[in-house]
Amino acid sequence: MPQPKILITGGNGQVGFELRRQLVLHGQLLAPCRQQLDLANADAVAAYLEAEQPDLIINAAAYTAVDKAETDQAQATRLNAELPAQLADYCQPYDKRLVHYSSDYVYPGTGTSPWREDDTTGPQNIYGHSKLQGDLAVQSSGCSHLVFRTSWVYAARGNNFMKTMLHLGKDRTELSVVNDQIGAPTPARLIAQVTSLALERQLANGVYHLAPRGTTSWQQFAQAIFDQARALGQELAVQQVKGIPSCEYPTPAARPLNSRMSLSKLEQALGAELPHWQQQLQLTLEEFFA
Numbered sequence: 001m002p003q004p005k006i007l008i009t010g011g012n013g014q015v016g017f018e019l020r021r022q023l024v025l026h027g028q029l030l031a032p033c034r035q036q037l038d039l040a041n042a043d044a045v046a047a048y049l050e051a052e053q054p055d056l057i058i059n060a061a062a063y064t065a066v067d068k069a070e071t072d073q074a075q076a077t078r079l080n081a082e083l084p085a086q087l088a089d090y091c092q093p094y095d096k097r098l099v100h101y102s103s104d105y106v107y108p109g110t111g112t113s114p115w116r117e118d119d120t121t122g123p124q125n126i127y128g129h130s131k132l133q134g135d136l137a138v139q140s141s142g143c144s145h146l147v148f149r150t151s152w153v154y155a156a157r158g159n160n161f162m163k164t165m166l167h168l169g170k171d172r173t174e175l176s177v178v179n180d181q182i183g184a185p186t187p188a189r190l191i192a193q194v195t196s197l198a199l200e201r202q203l204a205n206g207v208y209h210l211a212p213r214g215t216t217s218w219q220q221f222a223q224a225i226f227d228q229a230r231a232l233g234q235e236l237a238v239q240q241v242k243g244i245p246s247c248e249y250p251t252p253a254a255r256p257l258n259s260r261m262s263l264s265k266l267e268q269a270l271g272a273e274l275p276h277w278q279q280q281l282q283l284t285l286e287e288f289f290a
Ligand SMILES: NC(=O)C1=CN([C@@H]2O[C@H](COP(=O)(O)OP(=O)(O)OC[C@H]3O[C@@H](n4cnc5c(N)ncnc54)[C@H](O)[C@@H]3O)[C@@H](O)[C@H]2O)C=CC1
Pocket: 009, 010, 011, 012, 013, 014, 015, 016, 033, 034, 037, 038, 039, 040, 041, 059, 060, 061, 062, 063, 064, 079, 101, 102, 103, 104, 131, 150, 151, 152, 153, 154, 158, 188
């Protein structure tokens, strides 16, 4: 039997890279790099799909520069809104499946309760708006789809908060980190593992929150990174991680304060409990220092 062709977009990003490791046994993986396929070019994408005819598409590509998106709306919209819609339009007539990743930034960030997948959305910045457009376009396209809304993605590879903190903590004795944004740091590897399981178990079409259990602030996350890195034998200069409110760390794009997401829909669908963020941090640090 011929193996299914699986197109992974953004294969060199945090999530895309882990998907390429995780899905090797699922089929023939196609993961064109940006030089081979510029996803900002709709004609090039259409020609690529026509030529390759993938059976399954996993869209891990995105415009993820949240602050830059405020002044680069056209590119953010192309990658985060128009590309997923184009991929969904390709999949729909053939009943091919599309897996797409969305964000906690689609929610308004108010209150303290965990968001549920059917809560009213209300993005606070351009990136969030563009992600919501893509998320809704996939849902309304009529194609077979899984949309995973995830949060605070990090990995042993790529640019992310964990690596920035380890870099700063080597030389600086004191750091100030915001303590009023609450969410769940999600390793790219967990996202790839859950994607793999969701495909195997043929999860029903829909939107699912995908994050580890438990929530934290960026300050507590930074502290946990330093504590666990020390427990793994790393020498660091940092002595104090001072908590500051978001208003003392202004950024071009507003950040939601409440990124708590209910995980029960995904846990029920998978019949499995998601692991805790602290345990996932340890695994990611172990990989980083290996
Ligand atoms: N990084 C985070 O903290 C969060 C990410 N997400 C979502 O998770 C998904 C995966 O994110 P990450 O892996 O962290 O992103 P990433 O920034 O590590 O990777 C994005 C990938 O898209 C590719 N890409 C961007 N523009 C391209 C173009 N014009 N042509 C070809 N390739 C292009 C990049 O080369 C890169 O490989 C995205 O949908 C993102 O919006 C959701 C919540 C938080």
